[in-house]
Amino acid sequence: MSNPGRLIIIAGLPGTGKSTLAKKLALRFQATIYSPDDWMDALGVNLWDNAVRDAVERLQWQQAQDILRLGGTAIIEWGTWARSERDILRIGARALGSAAELHFLDAEPAVLYARMSARGRENPPITLDQLQAYSAAIERPTAEELAFYDAPSEPLS
Ligand SMILES: Nc1ncnc2c1ncn2[C@@H]1O[C@H](COP(=O)(O)OP(=O)(O)OP(=O)(O)O)[C@@H](O)[C@H]1O
Ligand SMILES: [Mg+2]
Structure with missing residues (x-):
């Protein structure tokens, strides 16, 4: 395929820096970013509304x-x-002949709690207990899963 496209998946718990990395990679590839939080904020929807999400x-x-x-x-x-x-x-991306990258970001719950509290985007605010439960629940990619992806691109800065 002459112009195959590229899917970049950025995964991780809240506050791990997904949006920060997405913006850098978007500059490198002239990419479009899909973040539900941005659309939900623009629609005036509470970020905890999982049906809308x-x-x-x-x-x-x-x-x-x-x-x-x-x-x-x-x-x-x-x-x-x-x-x-x-x-x-x-x-889905492979079915379209596209490249596929997975970037998994991780950090300790206490670090994430400090970042999320400073940002103050959620209402009610996220708690440390929630972040600890999320950290236990998230499925971190194994080497076997990562082997299905192309090598993750580095942001330019
Ligand atoms: N590597 C990092 N080290 C320290 N702080 C960071 C790092 N990456 C991002 N931050 C800061 O942490 C906060 C959360 O970052 P960001 O919004 O990129 O995370 P996120 O994963 O998109 O969060 P969410 O899931 O809530 O959208 C921001 O205030 C950002 O400036
Ligand atoms: Mg984000």
């Missing part, structure tokens, strides 16, 4: 696949805690 993610995945069909780069930063969610995205 699921609907927004479905719309974003449709658009991201359109970008890949056009040979562009789409960056998905949804958290994607489950291997099964990441598999669906990767297999």
Whole structure:
């Protein structure tokens, strides 16, 4: 395929720096970023509303696949805690002949709690207990999973 497109998945717990990395990679690849939080904020929807989050993610995945069909780069930063969610995205990208990268960001719950508290975006604020539970729940990629992906691109700065 002459113009194969590139899917970049950025996964990790809240506050791990997904959006920060997404912005840098978007500059490098002239990519479109898909973050449910941005659309939910723009729509005036509470970030804890998981039904809306699921609907927004479905719309974003449709658009991201359109970008890949056009040979562009789409960056998905949804958290994607489950291997099964990441598999669906990767297999979809490969079906379109696209490259697929996975960037998994990680940090200790206490570090994330300090960052999230300083940012103050969630209402009610996220708690340290929640972050500890999330950290226990997230499915960190194994070497076997990572082997299905292309090497992750470095941001330029
Ligand atoms: N590597 C890092 N070291 C220290 N602070 C960082 C790092 N990356 C991002 N931050 C800071 O942590 C906060 C969260 O970063 P960012 O918004 O990129 O994370 P996120 O994973 O997108 O979070 P969320 O899941 O809530 O959207 C920001 O205030 C950001 O400036
Ligand atoms: Mg973010």
